[in-house]
Amino acid sequence: MKRPILYVLFAVAILLSALVAKNYFDSPNKIASGPTIGGSFTLVDHNAKAVTDADFKGRNMLIFFGYTYCPDVCPTAMQTISDALDILGDRPDIVPVFVSVDTKRDTPEVLKSYLENFHPSIVGMTGTPEQVVAAAKAYGVYYAIVEGSSGDPDDYLMNHSSITYLMGPDGAFITHFSHGTPPDQMAEKLDRMAK
Amino acid sequence: MNKLNTFLAAMIAVYAFSPISANAGDIMVMEPWARASSKMAKSAAAFLVIHNNGKQADTLIAAESDMSKRTEVHESYMEKDIMMMRHVDTVVIPAGGMATLKPGGYHVMFMGLKKPLDMGTTFPLTLVFEKAGKVTVNVKVQKAGAMGAMGSKGSMDHSKMKHAH
Ligand SMILES: [Cu+2]
Numbered sequence: 001m002k003r004p005i006l007y008v009l010f011a012v013a014i015l016l017s018a019l020v021a022k023n024y025f026d027s028p029n030k031i032a033s034g035p036t037i038g039g040s041f042t043l044v045d046h047n048a049k050a051v052t053d054a055d056f057k058g059r060n061m062l063i064f065f066g067y068t069y070c071p072d073v074c075p076t077a078m079q080t081i082s083d084a085l086d087i088l089g090d091r092p093d094i095v096p097v098f099v100s101v102d103t104k105r106d107t108p109e110v111l112k113s114y115l116e117n118f119h120p121s122i123v124g125m126t127g128t129p130e131q132v133v134a135a136a137k138a139y140g141v142y143y144a145i146v147e148g149s150s151g152d153p154d155d156y157l158m159n160h161s162s163i164t165y166l167m168g169p170d171g172a173f174i175t176h177f178s179h180g181t182p183p184d185q186m187a188e189k190l191d192r193m194a195k
Numbered sequence: 196m197n198k199l200n201t202f203l204a205a206m207i208a209v210y211a212f213s214p215i216s217a218n219a220g221d222i223m224v225m226e227p228w229a230r231a232s233s234k235m236a237k238s239a240a241a242f243l244v245i246h247n248n249g250k251q252a253d254t255l256i257a258a259e260s261d262m263s264k265r266t267e268v269h270e271s272y273m274e275k276d277i278m279m280m281r282h283v284d285t286v287v288i289p290a291g292g293m294a295t296l297k298p299g300g301y302h303v304m305f306m307g308l309k310k311p312l313d314m315g316t317t318f319p320l321t322l323v324f325e326k327a328g329k330v331t332v333n334v335k336v337q338k339a340g341a342m343g344a345m346g347s348k349g350s351m352d353h354s355k356m357k358h359a360h
Contacts, residue, residue, distance in 0.1 A: 068233070068236065069236075069237060070238075070278075070280070071230065071238050071240030071302065071305075072240055072269075072271045072280070072298050072302055073271055073280075073298075075230055075298075075339055075340045076298050076299065076340065078340055079339070079340025079341075082340060105237070110233075113233040113234050113235040114233045114236065116233060117231065117340065118339065146279075146280070146281070152264065152306070152307060154307070155237070155264070155306040155307050157269075158280075159278065159279040159280070160278060161276055161277055161278075162273065162276055162277065162278040163276050178276065179276070179278065
């Protein structure tokens with residue numbers, strides 16, 4: 001009675017190692033030990049129009065997750081992207097995207113008003129809580145409301161990932177930029193790595 | 196010597212009359228600036244440098260303004276690429292030293308902004324220190340993505356560009 005169980009275990013072990021190996025060799029673009037960055041999303045842009053990842057196929061997407069109530073990190077990130085794009089000049093092949101993780105306060109209208117201060121090519125996105133959760137999950141982005149940060153239900157703070165991702169025309173991850181990357185370095189890397 | 200005297204006189208004039216600095220006792224607050232906010236924004240931030248010329252440390256304990264429902268001192272900090280923000284109760288300005296409120300670190304946060312901060316305008320902000328008491332400064336509003344008191348160098352002002360949407 002013991003033999004068949006051993007055979008089954010042996011078969012399972014072989015199958016698992018084959019799967020691990022396949023995943024390993026199939027993914028040269030993955031960040032070491034991290035899950036795949038990117039994937040499909042369905043959101044709403046700053047003109048209240050439904051958008052999906054398919055709308056960006058064929059162009060490089062520079063994507064950052066934040067929220068407009070953020071007075072420090074997010075304007076800095078948007079300014080860095082704006083300055084980098086100014087350095088590069090006319091680049092319709094690169095679309096910067098600001099995805100808001102603040103579904104309660106960041107309506108398309110608020111996003112549109114916010115983005116008027118930055119590079120005109122930046123696309124603002126938001127969505128239902130479910131849509132934004134799904135998009136953030138696809139990009140391995142963390143965010144959370146800071147509980148108890150204020151007594152006012154409309155004046156809460158949020159914590160969020162500060163990385164900007166560059167995705168290729170096929171939707172695959174190319175590279176990422178840490179917060180604080182100077183605009184000239186971002187421009188140089190974009191020019192070199194965008195496809 | 197004449198040149199030096201002129202220079203010193205000019206410096207004294209700058210310190211005495213400039214709206215860009217204010218002092219109370221040993222505390223001097225310099226280059227207060229804020230980022231312009233959009234028409235619909237409900238928050239904003241101001242940044243500045245506090246000098247303590249005294250022999251004792253002093254502590255920033257509060258910020259007050261009429262611009263927002265609440266005005267608080269906050270700190271942005273990074274933990275494994277996650278940007279966090281928290282309310283801080285105090286910022287210590289060491290004796291003979293300084294404290295800098297700048298993007299990526301400390302800022303004065305306006306929560307529940309009553310009206311937008313327009314670029315080029317100024318507004319009063321009062322800082323409350325444990326020893327020096329209240330110091331009121333005029334905060335100059337820079338562009339939305341400015342990185343310093345003079346605006347970030349070389350970058351364009353996108354608010355004046357036609358927004359192609
Ligand atoms: Cu803050």
